[in-house]
Amino acid sequence: MMGNPLSNLKALMGRASKVMQEYQSSVEDIRRAIIDLRDTQRDVETAPVSVREIEANVDQVLGDAEKRARSVFIPSTFVSPRHPDRLRPEFDAPFRKDTLGALCILGFREPVRAALLAEAKKEAEGRKTYSADARAAELTRLQKELETLEAAEESLIREAEEAGLTVPRRADARPEILLAERV
Structure with a gap:
């Protein structure tokens, strides 16, 4: 028995709407996972370096500072016959060039380092x-995971399109995923 055409159309539209909602919900789940994964990537990118690298960074800064200060440090100032008008400017030069380096020259490297x-x-x-x-x-692992999620998102969108449904793509979707023949 055939029902009322309007009722049949209404039922068909209801099923289509439900299918569309399911696709959209699945795509949104993937999109939330992509956002979370990008946040994780950003956290890893900006996370502090290891303690060993912190120590190496501090040592590099101190070494560079001392090198700059030594470029103007003239120890002969202290062993030459005193010329009061010359002593102060030459002694101050390392401090003017690089105070941290001057402290290293004067034996304070370890306390400054600590x-x-x-x-x-x-x-x-x-x-x-x-x-x-x-x-x-x-970061390599997270990028691979991100590519997998983006491919899954595009696959769902293409599946929806084949069913005659339109699911908008993200504005920041990567072209290589969109243009891939297979995802």
Whole structure:
């Protein structure tokens, strides 16, 4: 028995609407996962370096500062016959060039290093740190996961299109995913 054509159309539209909602819901689930994954990538990219790298960074800064200060440090000022008008300008030169480096020259490198390390470690405290290798590996893993999610999203959208439904693509969808023959 055939029902009322209007009722049949209404039922068909209801089923189509439900299918569309299911596709849209599935795509939105993937999109939320993509957003979460991008947030995770950003967290890994901006996470503090490992303690060993913190120490290397501090040592590099101190070494560079001392090198700059030594470029104008003239120890002969102290062993030459005194010329009061010359002593002060030459002695101040390392401090004017690089105060941190001048402190290193004067034997305060270790206390300065300890203070800088304490501050840097305090900044990193309670946060996950990554060595350069671990960061690169984690970012590679996350990128592969992101590509998988983006391909799944595009696959669902194409499936919906084949069923005659329109699911809008993200404005920031990567062209290589959109243009791939197979996803």
